[in-house]
Amino acid sequence: MLPHRFQYHRPDNLEQVFELLDRYGDDVAPYAGGTELLLALKARVLRYEHLVDLKRVPGLKGVCESDGQIVIGALSSHFSLATDPIVKRLVPAYAALSDNIANIRVRVSGTIGGNLCFAEPHADPPAMLAALGASLTLRGRDGQRRVAMADFIEGEFTTVRGPAEVLTEVRIPAPAASARYAYCSFGHLERPAVGIAAGYCPERGTPHYRIWAGAIAGRPAQLRSVEDALEGVPPDKLGDVLAEAASAAAQELPAHDDLQGSADYKRHLAAVLTRRAVEQAAGLQPRRKAA
Amino acid sequence: MDATERMMLSFTLNGRPVEVDVEPSDLLLDVLRNRLGLKGTKRSCDVEVCGACTVLMNGLPVSSCTTLAADADGQTVLTIEGVAQGGELDRVQRAFVEHAGMQCGFCTPGMVLATTALLNVNPKPDNAEIRHFLRGNICRCTGYIKILEAVKSLV
């Protein structure tokens, strides 16, 4: 299907972007890789009179290190993040996740900013970025604010971003040298049915774990009960504690039946993937490439 | 740049400069096929899953079914028509012919372009890397074995 007609704007600075978003209100959408937006326009489930292309606004792409943080421009593509030397060195699990999103064409066009702002629940990055303690920078005419990744997505297709705000960057605190992360997902369609991000973060000899579930519910969920059960447990003692805590936590997840599978099936996946992700993060088995 | 009813695009297409005026909502696939007469790029799934509409934008694969023509403005686009040089098939095309990596041929332009991009970014891919990169190009005929043999012969 073809999209209905719209006007296309290609501003070359953020001031112009804000001005256009302000001027056209409900009739305008920012346009990044278009891998979600154009599909929705073609299927005519969304309609806008104006698109504001963010791709040629300078300063919104690329990765740098600053004050112990990895700063990722929101217009960076998944492909560029999968191959970025800073991301690969400091957060290799996030580089690997980016490399397994969709197919090569969606990774080349699709941006991290578009992924987060669209808030399609069956997405990979949100759970991982939440586990990494990332924050997002939103800029508007009146200035900028920082929102924790954990608070950004409110539910399916809804975020705290205001209509005239642009997501400009994602900031990940550089993990301690001893910390390790892993992400395990599964789905039989293009997108993940469930994805679990886990972090193993020993501090002065005491192991801590960070565990987030993505895709299964409308927003990423922290599996605090599993984190608490594993607090202080060294990798070689995870065994039954992990299996029991993962199964119990998975039963509590707000899953629902959809094309990706029944709620029960997805809870089962969540339990298995939680175990695998924690074990991988804790170094218990070699990292497996997703199928 | 401000909103315009129609837009004049200039970009490099298959090594040559082109200019074409389009509607802002025109998709790259339709402009290539219907305005520029390049029918080698195919529409199949129309939802970024199959890869029949693959073109290379600045050397990397994109789904032209879900890319605005406006996105090509100022960029470099390669379609299957630009792969052969001086009437000679290039080495990727020859490998597909020699290994019988096609049957009906509908997926082949996308397969050849995706392979071209893969070898650009990774001249010596191993088997897992080949499968990973080509995973999003779907073939309903060959069963993939012959395609993979063709690609492996280039490494």
Ligand SMILES: Cc1cc2nc3c(=O)[nH]c(=O)nc-3n(C[C@@H](O)[C@@H](O)[C@H](O)COP(=O)(O)OP(=O)(O)OC[C@H]3O[C@@H](n4cnc5c(N)ncnc54)[C@H](O)[C@@H]3O)c2cc1C
């Ligand atoms: C076949 C297919 C498979 C996929 N598989 C996966 C998968 O496995 N895992 C996964 O995580 N995702 C998957 N996706 C989703 C993929 O589209 C996103 O990951 C992609 O990153 C979206 O980014 P975009 O730049 O294309 O967004 P766009 O389509 O350009 O924009 C999406 C939305 O965000 C808004 N927006 C974009 N950028 C900004 C910004 N900087 N500030 C404010 N608003 C903004 C737009 O207005 C729009 O509403 C898949 C998509 C397809 C089509």
Ligand code: FES
């Ligand atoms: S027609 Fe574009 S990916 Fe299938």
Ligand code: FES
């Ligand atoms: S050769 Fe027919 S679809 Fe691939």
